[in-house]
Amino acid sequence: MLRQYELVERVKEYDPDADEAMLNRAYVYTVQKHGTQTRASGDPYFSHPVEVAGLMTDLKLDQETIATALLHDTVEDTLATIEDIESIFGTDVARLVDGVTKLSKIEQMPEDERAAENLRKFLLAMSEDIRVLLVKLGDRLHNMRTLHFIKSLEKRQRIARETMEIYAPLAERVGMYEYMREMQLLAFEQIEPDAFRTITKRLEQLRAQDGGQVDAIALAIKQALAEAGLKVEVSGREKHPYSIWRKMAERHVSFEQVTDIMAFRVITENEADCYRAMGVLHTTWQFLPGRFKDYISTPKTNGYRSLHTALMYENSMRVEVQIRTREMHRLNEFGYAAHWAYKQGDKPDGQVGWLRDLIEIVDTSHDAEELLEHTRLAIYQDRIFAFTPKGALFQLPKGATPVDFAFAVHTDLGAQTVGAKINGRHVPLRTPLANGDVVEIIKGSDAEPQLSWLGYVVTGKARAAIRRAVRLKERAEVADMGKKLFDEIVTRVPAKVGKKALGAALERLDMEEEEDLYYAIGAAKIEDREVMEALVPGCTADIPEVPDWSQSTLSIRGLTPGVGYTLATCCHPVPGDRIVGTRRSGERVEVHTIDCHELASGIDADWIDLNWGKRAAGAVGRLRVTLYDRPGTLAEMASIFAQNLCNVKSLEQTQLDNPFTTYEIDLDVQDVTHLNRILSALRASDAVAQAERI
Template sequence: MRQYELVERVRAYDPAADEDRLNRAYVYALKAHGSQTRDNGDPYFSHPVEVAGILTELKLDSASICTALLHDVVEDTAGTLAEIERLFGGEIARLVDGVTKLNRIELQSEHTKAAENFRKLVLAMSEDIRVLLVKLADRLHNMRTLHFIKSDERRRRIARETMDIYAPLAERIGLQRFKDELDDLAFGELNTEARSSILQRMQFLQERGGYLTERIIDRLSRDLMADGLETWVSGRIKTPYSVWRKMQKRNVGFEQLADIMAFRVVVKDVGDCYRALGVLHSRYPTVPGRFKDYISTPKPNGYRSLHTGLIGPEQQRIEVQIRTREMHEYAEFGVAAHWKYKQSGSEGGDGAYHVEGRKFRWIRELLDILEHASNPEEFLEHTKLEMYQDQVFCFTPKGDLIALPRGATPVDFAYAVHSEVGHACVGARVNGRMVPLRTSLQNGDQVDIVTSKAQHPSPDWENFVVTGKAKAAIRRYVRQEQRDQFAALGKEMLERQFRSEGYELTEKGLVGVLKKLKQDSVADLQVAVGQGNLTAREVLVAVYPAAKEAKPGKIVPLVRARRGKRKDGALPLKGLIPGMAVHFAACCHPLPGDRVVGIVTTGKGVTVHTIDCDTLAQFQDQPERWIDLSWSSNAGEEPFTGRLHVVVANEPGSLGALTTVIGKHEANISNLKITNRSLDFFEILIDLEVEDLKHLTHVIAALRATPAISSVERARS
């Protein structure tokens, strides 16, 4: 595209465009890229010009067009951001910086580089959505010329990144045309055979049907005009990727997929949308389950339309989308259409329902994830979760709409409302009924979250939540909680070690050895000790080198360790959260009342075992890993897990008797597994939530007194 052609394109829809700045940007980029060429041998400058041309189709402002012309200057030439700011102003420099990749930063891997680039893009587009529009146009042109790249691996990597990140982003801002083309181009690279097969079948159908699409359009137009409606009807065949996704989702072959044709009916106003729907439903049979009203409940990206499935003219199964002209423009141009409303200052008409262009809710949620993620890869993983999947629409008790991915749970809903609501969630009522927190929500559910100030996120939640925001918030909380507990444990271990050898533990002393022990702060040092990455004695020797000459303690035989009395310096167990700094061994399931001992495990902190656990034999020759533990006075306030091995008669009512006895004694079955079944007996392993050893003993005694139960023993695995 020549310089004057690009300028004329922009002036055709924006007569007030800065023509001089457009010309200067064109010439500057042309000179900067000089003799550079692309993979197909064309001058490199052809790429930014094509990107600018794509943006003129969206009728973007001149600043966006200049950014498209300049977007690769900083990355691929000697040009700098400072020079761009001097020549073209701060606005364009900021936009160019947002699009520019982090090519000058040494990163660990290609995956990390991509994640870091995307992280920067999210930060930039949160300030100005035009950054994303330029980036998507850039990616679209790169995908159109992808076949010129010789490396198969590089082509597939770019295609996968496009399908995973950029196509969903295009959908999120309503650029359905971009989304469809990006998906289809990536699909052609990642699954060439499937796309070719579908294209051949679609071509065969079109040839066999002749002018079928035109005939259906004509019939629908006449039907609607006969009812006095002003309409414009168009039709199209769906993209190969769209057809393939439907085949995968419904698990059907191409022959069984009838609705590969989509027709759009554009009418004057919202009232006519519903009138047109009534006309079509009265004349043609509807396909059950295919009606969607996105006018009363818009999609999260602002898309509005009525969708319905019909057995239409000539007995063809078709999809019909009914919308106003403003809705159609938004469906075609997405946020770019809203940008025009913003530029012109219009707030009326159908443009009024759009959210403010510079700050979308979903971008704010991505920023929230960015804040919580510990590294770029984790951010990329959570972002993919946030952008994917079909939506379900749920409501708060006040009627506010919350859009979530399909399969979302009440915990996802709670975090969508606010992070603090998610953290404090203890239960949920769905349509007035209490449900488990892992329940999948359905379209139209009303969700009421029950909260408690004493609640905190459970590490188990991460196993069933599906939104990136929820996963990121839970993971961050767990990391911080884990770190706090490791730090508290490490501090106590250090105090005990220093005290037992007659030395004083001071913060000044610890600060003095941080560099030697390769730690950044005293808190990091305490965490390292709590995790088992450093021993308390190593720290003692670093602070007081004379302690190295002290004679090591005598190794206590295992039998004597089991029978010996508890020492006064026993470490109390406080704030136990399974899976964190201090956790219970699954081999012996210690309970308050059991005599216990701790084993320091590298990277995991302290594992608590009963004093007679067989596993302890493995650590007999490692006394430095043993920690003397005792139960604190409030140890029984939280439920603990005890495991029983039960033999039950194989007869009607036996399991009922078993569960009744357990329930009457206020214990709770958290897991039950039948390990063996014979003609006469069941052997069952049961995990019970109990207060302490005394509570478990009462349950065992009651079970042994039950006629249907043959034997009960505490399980040791």
Template sequence: MNEAASVEAPTRQSPRRLMRQYELVERVLSYDPDADEDLLNRAYVYAMKAHGDQKRASGDPYFSHPLEVAAILTELKLDDATIATALLHDVVEDTDATLEEIHRLFGEEIAALVEGLTKIRRLDLISREAAQAENLRRFLVAVSKDVRVLLVKLADRLHNMRTLGFMPEHKRQRIAEETMDIYAPLAGRMGLQSIREELEDLAFQVLNPHAYTMIRERLKELAAESGEVLEEIRGEICKVLAAKGLKEAEVTGRQKKPYSIWRKMQLKRLSLSQVTDIFGFRIIVDEVDQCYLALGAVHQAWRIVPGRFKDYISLPKLNGYQSIHTTVRGPGGRPVELQIRTHAMHEVAERGVAAHGLYKDARSQEESEAGVTVPKPVAEAYKWLRGLVEQLEEGQTPRDFLEHTRLELFTDQVFCFTPKGDLIVLPRGATAIDFAYAVHTDVGHAAVGCRINGHHAPLITQLNNGDEVEIITSSVQKVPPAAWENIAVTGKAKAAIRRANRLATRAEYIELGEEILERRLKGLGLSAERPALAKAFPKLGIMDVEDGLEALGRGDLSVREVLEALGVDEARAEENEQPPARRATDAKGRLLRREAILLPKGLRRLPLRISDHTGAVPGERIVGIREEDAIIVHPIFSRALEAHEDAENWIDLRWNMAEVEGMLFPARIRVTVHNEVGALAEVASIISGQGANIENLDMSYRSSDFYDFDIMVEVRDVTHLNEILFGLRHSRFVSEAERFSG
């Protein structure tokens, strides 16, 4: 039996009595006396008639759903246009109504909002990763045009989650997963904390029902046991504040939500009995100065718990949240968690972006620099959303964008500073590498070191709140080490590193392809200009010259194929003629001939040694690691480089293609063969048939069915190596053949 099926699904019954038309209007007028009553009345009647006799899975009239969505939005005190949109948000999708009719009856503004919601409803945000990423792109672009689209969608999702128990089991799981992955974090990012908490709890109830039930029962027990204690603590806090002149301070107790407790248990690996701050208290005052006065009062009265103090008034969260968090050993030595804020801050904490008055006057909209229409004033939470949309315009791949968005949605922040005092906000666990890329992509690419709070530190150092970070750059470094991608935390840094290395690798393959083709043509007494190549490569199914040269450099195309496409008749006869090969290393197979590598000035006297572990061949991007007696040459994908993450130890090396012709270089490959008679003989035959030498062969694994061999072969370049791998993969004896990375 499915785990979720054995526990009662979350159900908050749909209302048996529909909210009357005048009741909804009165709700809106209670906080917005200037609201358009006629608009609200017309939207109510139109939606009710359009949905007619439609029913929900619960059996309630379908119109109860948009009406409840509108009611949720009145709690956020949203404008009349948003409430009308909530009433109309399903009519185009579920009835005979059209957008043209909505535009004619309710105007351009509401028609645009309804259209945005209709598009979002058609998205499936839980699907295969690439499709999910593209859907998330479209979702955020639609929202960025008017954030009210998101607010209506969140209210829509909240009511659907409240009535989720009426849905089939498989749909409950999918909707709950989507809520936890996308909608709850988005609500949090927009500062809608109460909606986020309820969405998380409702989703948690479906996704992990046993844990939810366990925590809920424990909370009931604690509430019964601690009722008098909580009132006693609240009274003591009031006395302490009154002694400092804060008699009007509002002090309330609160109980954490089950999912919040579960998340803390998972994060800190605690049992339920070890979670001590299940209950907390909130102190709300009138002025900012009173927040710090209250803080001083409680810190004087009780000892603080180290490491549990955060000042989000001085450094607000990205969603605009402001409050002071502290934990003290309160009456009886009990840990007491406190939040201290003003009434205005509390309004923002509860209503988030909806508390900023972004929607009260549609006429105040203006064009932003990104060309996105946003109302004034723009809240910090909305700036974050716009920042995501701007990244879409930078051409990130869907996978990169999804990765970055997930990181942005789910992580807490650390606040760091540049030497000039500029604030850089990063996810918790971010390193100086992430900081460098947050400053500017070019700074990240050129970073070779850093100073944290005035002291030299590795770029892989994790940053803490308040750190001042100075990035040290070098004009020599143009491409960041590929290993940084596994160290960086932010999606922006990871994507930039991946993109830079991809472009650098492509450029090297293009250059190698050019040199291979040029050498071959020169040996035939011929040459080929770009126009000739532009006509030749399409014959091979490649429309771009650089794509063709890259394929040649990678070994995906052979020189013979290119020559035939160029119309060189004698290519086939000449192709098999190879000059006598000589080893690129010394007699012991260790020291590399100096002419094979282009070394930076100042390092040319140091001996060169190819990595014994992986080998290295022309056409592969290579990196040098300086050791005491030599420079060790590694291919960029070598896992051995993970032990040398600091860029100060890396030396950017390049093959000297003009000198490596006719040399043989070592490369380790791993071959998995079937345990059959003649398998190893065929592997050796394929390698020798390609004109390569086997320098060493080791069996690394053996089972009854397969053998794994690590073979060090001597080849001319990466094209030669790829031809060997291609031949091995097409043998019936060979299961896998790959370049060995360590």
């Protein structure tokens, strides 16, 4: 563990003007506050924040970040408050500590929820100050280094999975490859211990048989470049076990078939020498087609710059080579942390683009599951490059389509997409893009995102925006239907309903806008009488209720007295249908229509002949109704339901396929005659393309 004076000296080495007194206060404060607390390893707890601060000094970060690293657990794990931190260390440090603390207050949440909430808070905090992320990544890296001290296998694997799925990809997206690789390696050891041991053992065997081969290849590369007049540094290394295992899994090959286990790095003096070095290597050894990538002219979204190539060395050995300048190497290994000037509070250039997309995903995701899905899509996949007709460059995941491209350019452009051209040719919207494609998006002013796009888009931003638009459209249509029903409800109250009465009703119903009320009515989330009572309190006292057939008495003949029954949800029998019962030992009798598809497919149960009683009335009927996708059709359907005195129990949009929209609707009906009357009215309507009973 770093001693107090050692930590301060580290900071002073790269920042002679650092506030030594503040750093000393932060060190002493964390030691005092954590006191006798210990970690799973048995070490004093304060050793953890001190080591995290040490990691931040390796990145040469500013004094506020070092202080934040020292203090990052005090608010969460001791009696210290953010107000205490602010009074002693200032507003900037308090804000950073608060940002890191918020990311840690979710350990008791269910795993998926916790991961989603962690991600949400992560992204929002990052948008305000990237240093919050840098401290959190240092915190996670040190925790992973000491993970083996935790006794619970389940807890170790949970932390390792979270690291692999969230923290390592985020480290990659901010260009901190050293952190990413170490996190992946440590997580891999916990998640796949057998695979880790096997690959590690094979690498040890290769090393023993190597006979200095890595050094020999590195020397050969350096000599070839020196003969061409290039001054370079060359180093060789094995790929780490997780990288090898992932390649084995992706290519479905054995360890022996992974031929590019060795990788070499060439460090040049300037950018021009990178391309000269590549030319020398390609003329000295055979170049493997399809394996060259130029990340210098087109950097990755995290700012990574390098040339990547693969060569066939002697004895048919494949080797990977990365070529970069010293400055590129520094920025590549530590990403935005290397960009951060400790005397300058500006955010690093390039941070905003991909981070803006992630923040938009946070805003548009519907729930925890969606947020995780969309964000993982945004931070994981390999990239391709595509251009607008004016030459603007956009990076997208492999498999991206013109729709993904449109949303990458701007959310509004994505929403208005009606067609696309790739390299001047009209193509279907589901066409995958290739590297270097020029994509022209054709838009329509009245266009809107289509549900069918979810079948082929691959970016998190596109999926989040499409789902949000579809939800909003469905909500608007249900609200239109609710408005029609509301107008009918208003005719039943004994007073004229104006803006004042409607505003008071919204307040009584704890709703903010008229749209909320119309949606609640259309979605059958509120009863007519509740709306009437909210509009004119006391007006429903002497008004008979609209029939609720579901509350009517059902009687069925053919059952032994006292035997319970349920109406099958596969066919929704209603009084007047021919019915039959199925009985399994120890279960209630299930009542089906005689032509139910479930019965036709065979049910392992005893059959019972049943009939409705003479006074049987009231059940739930289910319809599938396909409407023309144009304004007013949903409201017209609602009017038909109101005229036929039936309550809508539930309404769900099941298909959106221009120019039609299909809904499944559960209705309270009196009997089969009542249901058929509703079907006839629907089929006679110009708004309805098709209506059938399910």
